Amino acid sequence: MRGVAPDPADILRWEAPGPGAWALDRSHVNRPATPINQHVQSIGTARGMRRVFAELGAPVEALDFRFVNGLVYSRVRPLIRPDNPGATLPPLPLLRLAVRLHPAMRQRRRTAERMFDERPWRAVVAEWHAPGGRRERLEATNLALQDVPLAELDDAALVAHALRTVEHAVEQFDLHMWLHGYDLGPIGMLLFSAQRWGITPAEVVPLLEGASPSTSSAERTLRRIREAVDAAGVTPATLEQLRGVSPEVDADVSAFLRLRGRLVFSRYDIDGLTLAEAPEVVLATILAARDDAGRAAAAAEALAVRTASVRPRVPAAERDDFDRALTEARAAMDLRDDNGPNTVEWPLGLIRLALLELGRRMVAGGLAEQAEHALELAPGELPGALDPRRSPGAAELAGRQRWRRTVDVDGAPRVLGGPEPAPPLTVLPDALARIAGMIQMVIAEAGLDGEVRSSGLRGFGVGSTTYRGTARLADSPEAALSILEPGDVLVVPCTTPAFNLVLSLAGAVVTAEGGSLSHAAVLARELGIPAVVGVPRALHDIPDGATVEVDPVAGEVRVVPAAAGAVPQ
Numbered sequence: 128m129r130g131v132a133p134d135p136a137d138i139l140r141w142e143a144p145g146p147g148a149w150a151l152d153r154s155h156v157n158r159p160a161t162p163i164n165q166h167v168q169s170i171g172t173a174r175g176m177r178r179v180f181a182e183l184g185a186p187v188e189a190l191d192f193r194f195v196n197g198l199v200y201s202r203v204r205p206l207i208r209p210d211n212p213g214a215t216l217p218p219l220p221l222l223r224l225a226v227r228l229h230p231a232m233r234q235r236r237r238t239a240e241r242m243f244d245e246r247p248w249r250a251v252v253a254e255w256h257a258p259g260g261r262r263e264r265l266e267a268t269n270l271a272l273q274d275v276p277l278a279e280l281d282d283a284a285l286v287a288h289a290l291r292t293v294e295h296a297v298e299q300f301d302l303h304m305w306l307h308g309y310d311l312g313p314i315g316m317l318l319f320s321a322q323r324w325g326i327t328p329a330e331v332v333p334l335l336e337g338a339s340p341s342t343s344s345a346e347r348t349l350r351r352i353r354e355a356v357d358a359a360g361v362t363p364a365t366l367e368q369l370r371g372v373s374p375e376v377d378a379d380v381s382a383f384l385r386l387r388g389r390l391v392f393s394r395y396d397i398d399g400l401t402l403a404e405a406p407e408v409v410l411a412t413i414l415a416a417r418d419d420a421g422r423a424a425a426a427a428e429a430l431a432v433r434t435a436s437v438r439p440r441v442p443a444a445e446r447d448d449f450d451r452a453l454t455e456a457r458a459a460m461d462l463r464d465d466n467g468p469n470t471v472e473w474p475l476g477l478i479r480l481a482l483l484e485l486g487r488r489m490v491a492g493g494l495a496e497q498a499e500h501a502l503e504l505a506p507g508e509l510p511g512a513l514d515p516r517r518s519p520g521a522a523e524l525a526g527r528q529r530w531r532r533t534v535d536v537d538g539a540p541r542v543l544g545g546p547e548p549a550p551p552l553t554v555l556p557d558a559l560a561r562i563a564g565m566i567q568m569v570i571a572e573a574g575l576d577g578e579v580r581s582s583g584l585r586g587f588g589v590g591s592t593t594y595r596g597t598a599r600l601a602d603s604p605e606a607a608l609s610i611l612e613p614g615d616v617l618v619v620p621c622t623t624p625a626f627n628l629v630l631s632l633a634g635a636v637v638t639a640e641g642g643s644l645s646h647a648a649v650l651a652r653e654l655g656i657p658a659v660v661g662v663p664r665a666l667h668d669i670p671d672g673a674t675v676e677v678d679p680v681a682g683e684v685r686v687v688p689a690a691a692g693a694v695p696q
Contacts, residue, residue, distance in 0.1 A: 139196075139538070140196075141195060141196065141539060141540050141543055142195065142543065143195075143200075143543040143544030143545075144193035144194070144195055144200060144543070145191070145193060145202070145210075145544075146209075146210050146211065146212055146544070147202050147204075147209075147212045147544055147545075147547045148202065148212075148542055148543070148544045148545065148546060148547035149193065149195075149200035149201065149202045149542065149543040149544050150200060150201055150202070150541065150542055151198060151199075151200055151539055151540065151541045151542065151543075152192075152199045152200070152201050152574070153198070153539075153574075153620065153621065153639070153640045154573065154574040154621045154638075154640040154641045154642075154645050154646075155199065155395050155621065156168075156197075156198060156199040156395060156396070157394070157620035157621055157639075157640065158197070158198075158531065158532075158536065158620075159196060159197020159198060159530070159531040159534060159536065160194060160197050160198075160199065160395075160396055161396055161397055161398055161502055161503060161531070162503065162504065162505040162506070162527075163293060163296075163397060163478060163482075163502075163504065163505065163506055164395070164396045164397055164475070165194045165197070166293070166297070166505070166506045167293065167296045167297050167300050167475075168192050168194075168199065168300060168395075169191075169192050169193060169194065170297050170300075170301075171296075171297050171298075171299070171300025171301040171303065171304060172190060172191065172192040172201075172300065172304050173189050173190075173191055173192070174301040174304070175300065175301040175302065175303060175304025175305040175306075175307070176189045176190040176191075176304050176305075176308075177189040178301075178305050179304070179305045179307070179308030179309070180308070181235075181238070182238070182242075182247070182308070183238070183239065183242050183247075183308055183312060183562060184235045184236065184237070184238030184239025184240070184241070184242050184558065184559070184562060185235065185239070185559075185562045185563070185566060186206055186226075186232060186235055186239075186555060186559040186562060186563050187203050187204060187205055187206055187563070187566065188204040188205065188206050188209050189203075189204045190202070190203055190204070190304070191203075191204055195539075195543065196534070196536060196539070197531060197534075197536070198536055198539050200543055202544075202547075203549075203566070203570070206229075206231050206232060206235065207225070207226075207229055207231070207232070212545075212547045213547075214545055214546050214547070214548075215546075215548065216548050216550060219551070219553075219554055222550055222554045223554040226550075226554055226555060226556070226559075227556065232559070235559060236556050236558055236559050239558035239559055239561070239562050240558045242558075242562075243558060243561070246455065247309065248308075248309040248310070248312055248313050248455065248459055249455065249458070251306070251309035251310075251462070252309065252310070252458050252459055252461075252462050255306075255462050255465070256461075256462075262465065262469060265299070265302075265469050265470065266386070266469065268295070269389075269469070269473045269474065269477065270385075272288075272291070272292060272295060272477045273389055273477060273480070275288055277480065277481060277484040278484065282488065282513050285481070285484060285485060285488070286485070286509055286510060286512065286513065288481055289478070289481040289482060289485055289509050290506075290509055290510070292474070292477045292478045292480075292481045293478055293506055293509070295474055295477065296471075296474035296475060296477070296478055299469075299470040299471065299474045300470065300471060300474075302470050303466055303467065303470035303471050306462065306466045306470065307463070307466070309459065309462070310459045310460070310462040310463035310466060311459070311463060311569045311573075311644070312459070312565060312569075313452070313455040313456045313458070313459040314335070314456045314459060314460065314463070314569065314644065315564075315565030315566065315568045315569040316452055316455075316456070316561070316565050317331060317452040317453060317455075317456040318331055318332075318565075318568040318569070318572065319561065319564040319565050319567075319568050320445075320448065320449070320452055321437075321449075322564075322568070324440060324441050324442065324445070324449075325440065326437055326440055326441075328568070328572050328643050329587070329643060330433075330437055331437070332572070332643040332644065332648070332652075333430075333433055333652070334430065334433055334434055334437065334453060334457075335456060335457055335460050335652075336426060336429075336430055336652050336653065337426050337427060337430055337653070338456075338457035338458070338460035338461060339460045339461045339463070339464040339465075339649065339653050340461060341461050341464050341465035343653050343654060345383075345387065346416060346631050346654060348379070348383055349383070349412055349413045349416040349631070350416035351379065352369075352376055352379050352380060352383070352413050352416070353413050353414060353416040355372065355373065355375060355376050355379070356369060356372050356376060356413070356414070359372045359373065359376075362414075363410065363414075365406070365407075365410065366380070366406040366407070366409055366410045367406075369410055369413065380409075380413075384402065384403055384409070387402055387468075388401060388402050388403035389401050389402075389403060389473060389476040389477065389480065390402055390468055390472040390473050390476050391472045391475045391476045391479060391623070392405075392472065392623065392626060392629060393623070393626070394621075394623060395471060395472075395475070395623055396475065397475050397476075397478045397479040397482065397502050398479075398499070398502050398531075399475075399479075401476045401479060401480075402629075407609075408609075408629055408632075411611075411613065411632055412629050412631055412632055414613075415613040415631055415632045416631055426655065429591075434453075438450075460649075463649075464646075464649055464650075464653070467623065467646070471623075472623055479502065482501040482502050482504065483498050483499065483501065483502075485501045485509075485512055485513070486498030486499060486500060486501030486502070488513060489501055489512060489513060489518065489521075492513060492515070493515075493521065494512070494513065494515065494518045494520065494521055495521050495524055495525075496521045496524070496525050497525075499528070500521070500524040500525055500527075500528055501524070502528075503524045503527040503528050503531075504519070504524070549563075549567075552564055569644065571642065572642045572643045572644040573641075573642055573644045573645055574640055574641045574642040574644075574645050574661060582663060582664075583662075583663065583664050583668070584662055584664055584665065584668055584669070584683055584684040584685070584686075585659075585662065585682055585683045585684075586637075586638075586659045586660050586661040586662035586663075586665075586682055586683070586684075587641075587642060587643050587648060587659065587660050587661050587682060588657075588658070588659050588678070588679030588680060588681065588682035588683075589648050589651045589652050589656075589657065589658040589659070589660065589679050590651065590652075590655075590656070590657035590658060590679035590680075591679065591680060592657055592679070593657070593676055593677065593678045593679070593680070594616070594634055594635040594657040594676070594677045595674065595675070595676045595677075595687065596614055596615055596616045596634045596635060596674070596675065596677075597612070597614075597615050597616065597672060597673070597674060597675075598615070598616045598618050598637075598669050598670070598671060598672065598673050598674075598675045599611045599612075599615045599616065599617060599618065599671060599672075600617075600618030600619065600637075600665070600666060600669060600671050601619070601671070607619055611632050611633065612632075613632055613634075614633075614634040615632075615633060615634060616633065616634060616635045616636070616637060616675055616677055617630075617632075617633040617635070617636050617637070618636075618637045618638075618665055618666065618669055619636075619637075619638055619639075620638065620639045620640055620666065621638050621639070621640045621641055621645070621646075621647065622636070622638060622641075622645075622646050622647040622650065623646060626646065626647070626650055630650055630651075630654055630656060631654065631656075633656060634656070634657075635656060635657040635658060635677040636650075636651050636656055636657075636658040636660075636677075637658065637659050637660070637662055637665050637669070637675075637677060637684050638658075638659075638660045638661065638662065638665065639661075639662055639663065639664075639665040639666050640660075640661060641660040641661045642660070642661055643660075645660055645661070647660045648660045657677050657679045658677065658679060659677055659678070659679055659682055659683065659684050662684055665684065668686070669684065669686060670686070673686050673687070673689075674686075674687040674689070675687060
């Protein structure tokens with residue numbers, strides 16, 4: 128099992144996983160991933176990105192995810208000589224000629240020109256939301272796998288089901304990355320065009336606020352349940368007590384958990400908790416669900432003011448292009464935020480369900496010490512997991528989990544491999560340059576390029592109001608959520624799209640990783656929660672329990688001296 132749990136002597140060996148330059152992505156995987164998650168992401172990413180880059184006419188082949196000591200590194204594979212990158216670029220005239228003569232580049236140019244005329248993301252976004260469309264079909268598939276009575280399956284059927292959930296997750300991660308071409312593509316186009324007009328991403332991204340009703344739909348559902356509980360005049364201490372308030376409340380909770388209870392909400396891995404496994408978090412989130420009377424109207428008014436301040440800076444002849452790009456980016460935003468929970472967090476939760484049942488049987492057979500140790504299995508080990516002759520063994524699985532939980536990866540390099548300079552956009556024909564620029568903008572603003580754009584307790588701010596509260600932090604979101612009280616400041620490495628299910632507990636959010644397009648930034652923006660994301664020293668310089676001020680306007684977090692006290696606002 129080399130590569131899954133390296134010997135101690137190998138832990139700090141950080142070697143490039145292939146030719147070229149590889150950037151560390153800590154906004155999605157912040158600690159060593161399970162073997163199955165590595166399998167799902169590495170295969171699904173390459174497949175999905177290869178497909179969508181070809182369809183959009185991108186002048187690159189794919190985006191690769193590879194894992195080094197369990198952390199994910201990504202590389203954009205060039206279309207020309209992807210496995211033989213040069214440390215320096217050829218002379219620009221020669222490079223410009225090669226781009227125009229290379230058969231694959233010529234095909235991509237024609238595709239890109241057609242794509243900008245047809246704007247295919249409009250059809251993809253519409254099809255996702257249409258009755259009987261892609262979202263509904265995916266939901267039905269997820270529910271069918273969720274409804275399999277695992278405890279009633281014999282061993283062979285359970286193993287087959289576990290393998291099917293892994294295959295399903297690969298298929299959906301492929302879809303997840305493919306969809307990103309059509310949800311992040313229009314957003315990248317807006318950002319790239321705005322840069323040309325002298326308008327920064329920090330000014331443009333807030334113009335997307337309010338464009339993602341999927342992000343706030345969970346909060347609306349939970350708020351309706353809380354209002355029914357308030358009307359009953361009771362304060363339930365457990366989720367079961369809340370269910371007992373009325374048949375209607377019980378039905379609403381059941382309906383919510385049926386569609387959201389099996390999402391891995393705390394991280395992008397099968398060792399993260401699903402919402403149904405955290406009833407105390409569900410209860411606290413329902414009771415903390417906030418009234419939003421006037422918030423939507425205030426947000427719409429603020430959006431109109433921001434748009435009115437940005438639009439005049441666009442050259443008059445191009446303002447129609449700005450209007451269209453903004454409209455299409457806002458339409459794509461909801462798909463972007465609806466994509467992850469359905470294509471990633473839910474399929475990963477289904478794998479978790481299957482493997483925990485498998486783990487219980489492994490414990491009964493002496494093949495595992497704990498049921499959760501089955502989460503350490505590699506895909507190729509699943510068929511023999513219940514066979515004493517083929518199973519890795521209890522000690523091996525326990526050692527893998529111990530390694531993943533205790534290995535120190537704080538010093539992981541931000542970039543691995545030799546220099547791999549990207550050709551300047553000026554050598555590309557116009558359509559290819561626009562596509563390449565879109566990709567570069569999205570990768571940078573999502574925090575996928577390995578760059579650290581701030582220092583200390585500074586980062587990218589979301590919101591307009593400074594918030595003071597008690598910091599609750601941990602390197603795992605579950606640990607933070609287990610002690611989070613309503614109004615506390617949640618300090619975590621990163622978040623997933625499914626964090627919107629519990630984020631209403633927090634008064635403010637601080638993440639160590641991410642950029643203006645990271646999920647933490649998007650969720651905070653849509654839910655009206657102050658945040659500062661991409662704060663490099665957040666988990667080092669903010670003591671748990673300290674009073675902090677989260678100042679999104681300045682883009683910084685300040686630790687308040689103890690004598691000043693905490694005055695949540």
